[in-house]
Amino acid sequence: MTVHPQSLFFALAGLHMLDDPRPLSGASIVFVMGKLGVGESAARSVLQRMAAKKFVVRHKEGRKTFYTLSDRGRVILREGQEKMFAGWQPQDWDGRWTFVRIQVPESKRTLRHQMASRLSWAGFAQVDGGPWVAPGQHDVVAILGPEHSEISPIVVYGMPQPPTTDEVLVSSFDLEALAADYEGFGGKWRAVAPASLSPADALVKRVELHFDWLTLTRTDPQLPVVLLPQKWPGAVQGDLFRRLNEGLDEAEKFVLHKLFSGEL
Template identity: 25%
Template sequence: MASPFDIEEIYPDDGEHSLRLPRRQAGNSPQGVAVTLLADYTVRTRAALPSAAIVALLAESGVTTAGARTAISRLSRRGVLEGSRHGRRSSYRLSRAAAANLSAGAQWILTSTAATTSWDGCWTTVAFSLPQDRSAQRRALRGQLRWLGYAPLYDGLWISPYELTSPARELLGQLAAGRVTVFRGRQSALDTTSQRAPIEAWDIDAISGHYEVFLRRWTPLVPLVRSGRVDGAAAVRARTEVMDTFRRFPILDPRLPLELLPARWPRQPARELFAAVYDGLAEPAERHVRAVVARFIDSGEPGVRAHTTTDLVTGVRGDESPGEGCRDGAAG
């Protein structure tokens, strides 16, 4: 099954050029919004929601009916969603693989943006060389390196401040068998001003700028959330947007060592702000999603369950039963 999220949602396919920052900070893709919505309210239960309910919820986030139906169809073809029919009605739920992927991904997002682990001052470098006629293989390798938190210091030389795990090492070996080499060590200082520091593989100013955009966008909402003045569709829309935006930060800023970053690095303030909005809107958003889904089912409990950042860190495994909800179009 394809990952519910593509690396291109965060980094555009830039060919042989140096890595660029996200092409989207707002106006997220219909597929991304659909996956975030379903994950936020059904990843525990894997409840099947009527397609009309999914379309209605996406419409509240500005997705057209045609765009919503196209997103659902594409996610189904990718194995992210499973479809079923009952009479004339169709319903969709997260596939088991997608639910597990999203649960692990959500846990990774929260743990990756927590306090930075201690750094030993060493760098892991991944060097590879692939012929021009293996562009698909090269693109897949770059994509995996990005997900693993690496950045290109030079063409064909990617770095990270942290150890390459055994599963990641095995994966990279499969993607570029016989054409990849991994080293770990300290940088040797050169007696020249032309030396490039490894941290320069990341555009620190641009990453900081994205954090600042996030902080400016969401900080004014916190008093309204705490006073209960964000409800209904607005609560769902804000919660979806804040998750869909925040989940990009672990790729942009993969636990970069604080000692290499400017003072008052905004990673922790952004995480605290995300938790304040996401957790604070969990109850009103769940109520609204339940109400929307209830309009499209005859009876039964819809299997809608919101979760908090604490739940995500613990791990939302999708072990709960969806019960008999969405009986009118439940997946078989």
């Protein structure tokens, strides 16, 4: 597994800080991240950055340090959780697409990258370096944020007209690479048996599972089923993720009190 300290922390926080009001022990965070290949100094550096960005709130109890999510942190993690568990759009999609054209001056490259990242996260793809497209209706103003006023986007919602077809628009999404990533996820996780793991190992394994799945869902546009290839591997791996998540959740319960108290 490629180690991404901040993303691993997001996975851990999404699991055990988002819906649990108890503060999480800093020592436990460092322990779990260490089990996933993040050194102690790197883990503590992530916590310092998250506190500086006001993503988490830090407080002391004696010699121990504890962390809770800020309101901003909860909003960000909730967005990620919603995409992780969203699945694919229903089959009753009516055939309409959202088209977005943005023009960002060359002098504002950072803004251009920011707008592209937000559209990609929301399930859009760029057609031949031109407009961005996504099936269904999307609130583009909310996706782009307040910065939309700097780029004056043109947004159209409707059905493509000949010679443009749904297939042409779908080809803008790299589904072949995404399918290979899903197959890789299955190859790694299908042999994992939660019942065979100790509670502590199950806890660590569940963080890794969420990290891997979030990495996948970040790049998945979650197209309507009718636009996906037959036997789409994402559906099979989605079932695998949910099954493993439930099994690991059950297996880790006996050690959660140690996670929050810092006794791991």
